[in-house]
Amino acid sequence: MQVQSSALCAAKPLSTPLRVGAKSPFSTSTASDPSSMATAGPKWAQKTITLPPLSRGCHLITPKITKEIDQDLSEFKCGLAHLFLQHTSASLTINENYDSDVRDDTETFLNRIVPEGTSAPWKHTLEGPDDMPAHIKSSMFGCDLMIPISNGKLNMGTWQGIWLCEHRDYPSARKVVITLNGI
Amino acid sequence: MQVQSSALCAAKPLSTPLRVGAKSPFSTSTASDPSSMATAGPKWAQKTITLPPLSRGCHLITPKITKEIDQDLSEFKCGLAHLFLQHTSASLTINENYDSDVRDDTETFLNRIVPEGTSAPWKHTLEGPDDMPAHIKSSMFGCDLMIPISNGKLNMGTWQGIWLCEHRDYPSARKVVITLNGI
């Protein structure tokens, strides 16, 4: 099997300084010596965003995420973006970004596979019949994503998008900690 | 939809040196120039911990993990903590940290969804009827976690905890490689 490959990162440090995002609410930190700001040191940036309540089901949130980080992303030649959902009854996943039927069908699948209501064997029912199923779905899809950054952009495939899957009937605002790291 | 956000990382490098964890078994490495220790360079720390055998089911291990890394975490203003389970018949996941019924119900779910014993269609049975189901559960929940570090602590949500899910009947000690990176 032949594997084709292409390099994205430059073989040498960037010769121009990375601009510190002073105008952005998404504060950034260079880790290099302050006395040599012309050096492209590794940078870290982290902020918490709060997404308003979304109805039960799978939602494409790529535009909401990129709007929050686009200015900061543009300063990274190469790196990684981490999204961490601070909740146990919703999830983050990457999937198809075009046809909303894919999101509906995924919600259908989750509801088929995780019993809810009188037929369900759960002991944890105090917070409602949809709560324990929500916890299970959260672990099935996971609460975090790591996406490569290349040339100032999230380097996802053509058809990939970021989904927030809300597993509760009565949704609440959801917090996502976004961490950027790179050069 | 309005997205609220707040920045956690400082816009400038820390002005005081990060202490190298000489007293900790969790050795740390600064990547900055040794001649400029006043600079808060990016740091890496990595160690392998061994958890004693835990019974089949889901276990909250947050205290065990944080006890191992709290001293080192305190030196990171902003970063990421990675946990990697070196096994294929157990898993790591983040879920509810309060009611043990949630962990019991999750184990119930896993056992319902993955057939085991005479009704199961598996070819891989040499290591016992619980072995192939354990492998499947391991891929369902995954073997690694990435958690943001903010202001010296794991920045999880109020109700989030780290779970080790043991999928074998006769459990064994489990190794977790912990990697910290940040400033």
Added chain:
Amino acid sequence: MQVQSSALCAAKPLSTPLRVGAKSPFSTSTASDPSSMATAGPKWAQKTITLPPLSRGCHLITPKITKEIDQDLSEFKCGLAHLFLQHTSASLTINENYDSDVRDDTETFLNRIVPEGTSAPWKHTLEGPDDMPAHIKSSMFGCDLMIPISNGKLNMGTWQGIWLCEHRDYPSARKVVITLNGI
């Protein structure tokens, strides 16, 4: 419960410069000050590889991945390797690396749990009966992996391997963005 631990990273920065991978197609970047190349600054490396089409099912691709990054990995004392599949109808997971029956049984499981064909409730069917199931399986196992790097190697467990799970009947070439970061 007693937790045993061992440190892998050196407590001090490496005293010799990390070689920039000039001979490798996988270009690497040091983020340290170019005028102090003797310092082991954090490095980033990133490239995209293209895997040829693989048949529907689970495939062990550890050798294909390590062949692509072994030369570069050898320059990292401590770090993380990220693999990101740029597709929504295949997945990456870590599981057993020895018995191919485990991979066959996992494919059997996925096909049992996700309905396909006339019995399936999917709305998204334009791209064939295997397309919507493929999307669901992709979110179940996920499209990315993060693996610790220790002493120049991927620090997986003895029985762990990297799997590409192809969920389509008519497979296509699959792109994986590999990002290395460490010291």
